[in-house]
Amino acid sequence: MTKQRATTNCPVFSSLLEKIGTCWSCLGDQRKAISYYEQSLKTSKAIYGETTPHPDIAGSLHNIGTCWSHLGDQRKAISYHEQSLKMKKAIYGETTPHPDIASSLNNIGVCWSHLGDQRKAISYHEQSLKMMKAIYGETTTHPDIASSLNNIGSCWSHLGDHRKAISYYEQSLKMKKAIYGETSPHPDIAESLSNIGVCWKRLSDHSKAMKYYRQSLNMMKVIYGDKTSHPNIAxxxxxxxxxKSALHE
Known part of the structure; x- marks a missing residue:
């Protein structure tokens, strides 16, 4: 019994459980992933202490929250992400800019957006964006900053302020082009083009919407294949x- 406890209550075993959980999450089996993440969490708490702030414990809480979000239980996801956020702040500092804190703020924002509270979502996304700019630089091009700008744009679009949404989507698009290449086909660039098209369509500027949709479509065909059936292309x-129907073409 003592030998088994020594084998299982160690950081290497906890890390292995976490990695298996991540594999199941990537394969789409979120419940199986949660099972492994919870075992890892239990092991880490046994090693470091039930209430001790530790990056491994915060990481497990974060991963469990992400799985619940994928499963559609956003409130349960928020509960885990908030526990993770609280622990990360205890580890790195309440106001210290850190990528892990920024990630938790972003994830909580995504959950609130799924629950329909766009203003609360924007609050978290803006905190995340501010922190990422402090980490990477105010004018630095970075995928996480581009993603955050896109998320804020999405929230404003849901709130019906499509011009404000376009402003954020265009900032995100500009950054993505700087990261991946001005003319490089990339799913994130195609997504931004489509999002801007949606906003112009909702503003009834169908000609401008078509321009962005066609750019997005051409890029998607290069990415996924000209003859490929893909939901984004559809x-x-x-x-x-x-x-075309609105323009009577």
Whole structure:
């Protein structure tokens, strides 16, 4: 019994459980992933202490929250992300800019957006964005900053302020092009082009919407294949059809 406890209550075993959980999450089996993450969490608490702030414990809480979000239980996800956030602040400092804190703020924002509270989501996304700019630089191009700008744009779009949404989407698009290349086909660039198209469509500027949709479509065909059936391609084609109908083409 003593030998088994010594084998299982160690950081290496906890890390292995965490990695297996991540594999199951990547394969789409979030419940199986949660099972491994919870075992890892239990092991880490046994090693470091039930209430001790530790990066491994914070990481497990974060991962469990992400799984629950994928499963659609956003409130349970928020509970885990908030526990993780509280612990990360205890580890790194309440106001210290740190990528792990910024990530938790972003994830909580995503959950609130899924729950329909866009203003609360924006509050978390803006905190995350501010922290990322403090970490990477105010004018630095970084995928996490681009993603945060995109998320804020999405929230404003849901709130019906499509011009404000476009402003954030365009900042995100500009940054993505700087990261991946001005003319490089990339899913994130195609997504931004489509998002801007959606906003112009909702503002009834169907000609401008078509321009962005077609750029997005051309890029997606390069990425996924010209003859490939892909849900993103189908969505853009449908939006182009609706714009053509509105323009009586």
């Amino acid at each position: 969505s853009v084609l449908n939006n182009i059809r609706l714009c």
